Amino acid sequence: xxxxxxxxxxxxxxxxxxxxxxxxxxxxxxxxxxxxxxxxxxxxxxxxxxxxxxxxxxxxxxxxxxxxxxxxxxxxxxxxxxxxxxxxxxxxxxxxxxxxxxxxxxxxxxxxxxxxxxxxxxxxxxxxxxxxxxxxxxxxxxxxxxxxxxxxxxxxxxxxxxxxxxxxxxxxxxxxxxxxxxxxxxxxxxxxxxxxxxxxxxxxxxxxxxxxxxxxxxxxxxxxxxxxxxxxxxxxxxxxxxxxxxxxxxxxxxxxxxxxxxxxxxxxxxxxxxxxxxxxxxxxxxxxxxxxxxxxxxxxxxxxxxxxxxxxxxxxxxxxxxxxxxxxxxxxxxxxxxxxxxxxxxxxxxxxxxxxxxxxxxxxxxxxxxxxxxxxxxxxxxxxxxxxxxx
Amino acid sequence: xxxxxxxxxxxxxxxxxxxxxxxxxxxxxxxxxxxxxxxxxxxxxxxxxxxxxxxxxxxxxxxxxxxxxxxxxxxxxxxxxxxxxxxxxxxxxxxxxxxxxxxxxxxxxxxxxxxxxxxxxxxxxxxxxxxxxxxxxxxxxxxxxxxxxxxxxxxxxxxxxxxxxx
Amino acid sequence: xxxxxxxxxxxxxxxxxxxxxxxxxxxxxxxxxxxxxxxxxxxxxxxxxxxxxxxxxxxxxxxxxxxxxxxxxxxxxxxxxxxxxxxxxxxxxxxxxxxxxxxxxxxxxxxxxxxxxxxxxxxxxxxxxxxxxxxxxxxxxxxxxxxxxxxxxxxx
Numbered sequence: 075x076x077x078x079x080x081x082x083x084x085x086x087x088x089x090x091x092x093x094x095x096x097x098x099x100x101x102x103x104x105x106x107x108x109x110x111x112x113x114x115x116x117x118x119x120x121x122x123x124x125x126x127x128x129x130x131x132x133x134x135x136x137x138x139x140x141x142x143x144x145x146x147x148x149x150x151x152x153x154x155x156x157x158x159x160x161x162x163x164x165x166x167x168x169x170x171x172x173x174x175x176x177x178x179x180x181x182x183x184x185x186x187x188x189x190x191x192x193x194x195x196x197x198x199x200x201x202x203x204x205x206x207x208x209x210x211x212x213x214x215x216x217x218x219x220x221x222x223x224x225x226x227x228x229x230x231x232x233x234x235x236x237x238x239x240x241x242x243x244x245x246x247x248x249x250x251x252x253x254x255x256x257x258x259x260x261x262x263x264x265x266x267x268x269x270x271x272x273x274x275x276x277x278x279x280x281x282x283x284x285x286x287x288x289x290x291x292x293x294x295x296x297x298x299x300x301x302x303x304x305x306x307x308x309x310x311x312x313x314x315x316x317x318x319x320x321x322x323x324x325x326x327x328x329x330x331x332x333x334x335x336x337x338x339x340x341x342x343x344x345x346x347x348x349x350x351x352x353x354x355x356x357x358x359x360x361x362x363x364x365x366x367x368x369x370x371x372x373x374x375x376x377x378x379x380x381x382x383x384x385x386x387x388x389x390x391x392x393x394x395x396x397x398x399x400x401x402x403x404x405x406x407x408x409x410x411x412x413x414x415x416x417x418x419x420x421x422x423x424x425x426x427x428x429x430x431x432x433x434x435x436x437x438x439x440x441x442x443x444x445x446x447x448x449x450x451x452x453x454x455x456x457x458x459x460x461x462x463x464x465x
Numbered sequence: 466x467x468x469x470x471x472x473x474x475x476x477x478x479x480x481x482x483x484x485x486x487x488x489x490x491x492x493x494x495x496x497x498x499x500x501x502x503x504x505x506x507x508x509x510x511x512x513x514x515x516x517x518x519x520x521x522x523x524x525x526x527x528x529x530x531x532x533x534x535x536x537x538x539x540x541x542x543x544x545x546x547x548x549x550x551x552x553x554x555x556x557x558x559x560x561x562x563x564x565x566x567x568x569x570x571x572x573x574x575x576x577x578x579x580x581x582x583x584x585x586x587x588x589x590x591x592x593x594x595x596x597x598x599x600x601x602x603x604x605x606x607x608x609x610x611x612x613x614x615x616x617x618x619x620x621x622x623x624x625x626x627x628x629x630x631x
Numbered sequence: 632x633x634x635x636x637x638x639x640x641x642x643x644x645x646x647x648x649x650x651x652x653x654x655x656x657x658x659x660x661x662x663x664x665x666x667x668x669x670x671x672x673x674x675x676x677x678x679x680x681x682x683x684x685x686x687x688x689x690x691x692x693x694x695x696x697x698x699x700x701x702x703x704x705x706x707x708x709x710x711x712x713x714x715x716x717x718x719x720x721x722x723x724x725x726x727x728x729x730x731x732x733x734x735x736x737x738x739x740x741x742x743x744x745x746x747x748x749x750x751x752x753x754x755x756x757x758x759x760x761x762x763x764x765x766x767x768x769x770x771x772x773x774x775x776x777x778x779x780x781x782x783x784x785x786x787x
Contacts, residue, residue, distance in 0.1 A: 096690075097657035103691050117696040133485045133652040143693040191654050198562040198650050206491045206646055210565070211621055212576045212589050214557050221555035222578065229602050274556040274597050488647045498642035499635060525636075539636050567649030618642050 076174040080299035080306030083113025083292030099144030105288035123147035127413035162416030163448025163456035186288035187413040224366035237384035239266035249404025251433035287411035356441035416448035505618035521586035546581035547608035591625040709737035749779030
């Protein structure tokens with residue numbers, strides 16, 4: 075029987091294009107220290123340290139071989155993991171397993187990416203995820219896959235280019251209020267609609283940036299959490315669902331629908347009594363690497379009927395002050411330190427529940443439940459449900 | 466160290482050449498190996514069908530991804546193409562680095578998901594057409610193969626798919 | 632009709648992963664490399680809690696998790712803790728064989744520094760031997776600004 079687990083500490087570095095003032099070990103150290111400080115704990119109170127990033131992005135195989143001083147893992151249990159874009163989510167759920175199992179009481183989990191070290195080359199690294207036998211020559215990494223999602227959505231709904239621009243401007247407005255966000259741009263719809271075509275039909279401004287940054291969380295058992303903080307954020311549930319690689323020759327489904335997102339959503343909602351997601355969930359931090367993905371995936375996550383998402387976006391339903399705020403943090407399209415990103419979604423959702431999100435706090439109603447999602451190039455999904463209350 | 470001192474000491478390191486250059490050789494295995502051999506020697510493209518759930522796989526594989534049934538034997542193989550229908554496409558205009566060479570890819574190039582005639586199995590490949598105005602979902606295309614003596618047993622033995630009239 | 636599902640000869644697709652990278656040493660690392668480049672000085676950093684001295688320096692003590700910023704200059708001499716001599720060639724090796732490298736514990740440091748060994752006859756190398764660094768004439772701010780460590784008794 076799994077124990078109850080809460081987030082008791084949250085730490086994040088500012089996400090930027092470059093962090094030349096620190097090595098990768100120092101970058102994760104910054105996030106780790108902030109999380110420990112937030113929890114008012116020291117490294118001695120930590121029973122295990124988990125560390126994650128997408129190794130090939132820095133050209134460093136198995137990052138923990140050089141970051142044990144930064145993570146505080148020296149002579150402690152824990153592990154290093156790399157699961158692509160879902161790495162941050164893997165770090166969170168793995169930390170959850172460590173504590174929920176009863177074996178460890180307080181765990182520090184860190185996720186990071188120092189993307190400047192690949193010289194802005196992440197697409198090339200993502201292409202290496204593609205099957206070398208049948209897909210690698212054609213793959214344009216995540217960008218290409220997302221471009222096809224956008225093209226298909228626009229074709230199926232006939233919604234035109236505007237909804238993508240509206241979603242992007244919404245994200246920019248939210249990012250301006252988030253001190254950790256990378257891209258803090260004052261955007262208009264025209265800026266987005268006229269930005270350079272990157273990979274048809276995605277324009278430069280539709281795509282996430284390549285950010286360097288780190289995030290860390292401290293998780294604790296129910297007993298310890300109640301002693302450590304007055305504002306624990308409880309893990310209610312999570313679902314992980316795999317689908318086949320986005321690289322189509324190996325996929326059963328020629329359409330770009332993210333079946334694993336729909337599968338995860340269905341299971342999560344059913345297990346937790348969510349019958350009307352936009353009413354029962356207060357905040358949704360979605361891993362959306364492109365503005366169009368946010369729209370198309372609202373439908374995959376069963377947040378609305380097929381063909382309806384773009385209309386909700388046009389009406390402002392998903393804005394910070396809307397009825398159903400999506401990505402009050404500014405989302406992935408504003409900040410993408412890939413290894414950290416899925417953990418940042420959980421961290422931001424937790425900040426909303428604690429009421430600590432500052433200028434980008436959702437205030438229309440007090441957030442009591444939040445969902446954070448993780449997406450990765452191998453196309454599996456992690457959905458995490460967080461709650462203010464233990465029951 | 467103060468921030469100012471840190472600024473003074475800031476340098477871009479560091480002696481060792483920052484390029485990863487690692488050769489690999491990936492084994493195709495039995496089924497994909499045979500499919501590639503058929504492509505190289507006979508110019509044919511094959512998919513296989515799961516006898517339990519009916520799902521098609523292209524290239525053929527031994528175990529169905531959905532129901533885990535083993536698909537021994539050639540009787541489940543079906544020849545597909547060379548014509549097909551475009552399900553999705555995208556035109557890349559940004560010269561991303563090709564990880565196999567470390568050099569920028571030639572742009573523009575079009576990648577599409579194509580459903581080859583004969584089975585509802587999708588296949589990813591280049592399209593000859595790179596003008597987005599002339600591309601559309603549902604258009605008909607046909608595989609263009611390299612001459613037999615140039616084929617190596619590799620998915621690039623198909624050069625690309627050209628647009629054909631209905 | 633061909634009933635085979637196995638190719639006549641196994642099929643292998645050759646390829647490579649070639650990607651450029653650039654690593655930042657950060658503020659702490661940069662000071663170490665700048666001192667090597669400009670002043671031919673090897674700097675270490677000391678932990679205020681456990682007194683361990685790290686070289687190359689880093690900003691967090693592995694044992695205490697304390698922040699480190701107490702710099703000390705080391706004179707460069709040290710003791711050879713272990714070594715090996717490479718006799719076979721590989722494209723990825725940094726030098727042509729035979730070449731030697733070892734772990735050197737510099738006087739004043741608590742950590743080992745890995746580096747090449749030079750100016751020795753094979754039978755002269757032994758664990759416990761005293762060594763000192765030889766710097767390159769042209770230095771760039773890299774660990775290779777030190778060319779190698781040589782036996783201490785060899786005159787400059």
